[in-house]
Amino acid sequence: MEAGIMQNIYISKEPWSELADRGMYLKGRYNSEIPIIAKNINTKVIYGLPNFLEI
Numbered sequence: 001m002e003a004g005i006m007q008n009i010y011i012s013k014e015p016w017s018e019l020a021d022r023g024m025y026l027k028g029r030y031n032s033e034i035p036i037i038a039k040n041i042n043t044k045v046i047y048g049l050p051n052f053l054e055i
Contacts, residue, residue: 001038003028004055009048016047029055 003026007018029035036055040046 001055002026004038004053005049008050008053009027012048020048 006020006024006026007028009020012021038050038053038055040051040053042049
C-alpha cells in the first residue's frame, strides 16, 4: 500500500510532491501478481491520495 501511494506521489506534478523522501526502497508487486484496486471513500481530502490506487 505504501509503495503504491509513494509511486503516485513521485509521478505527481503538484508542487508539494517534491517534499516526499526520494530515498525510499519501494518494492511494487510482481508482474505475475494480480493488481488490487483500492478505492478512496474518505469524504475529506487527503493530498497525494487519488480516488483509485492500483497496488
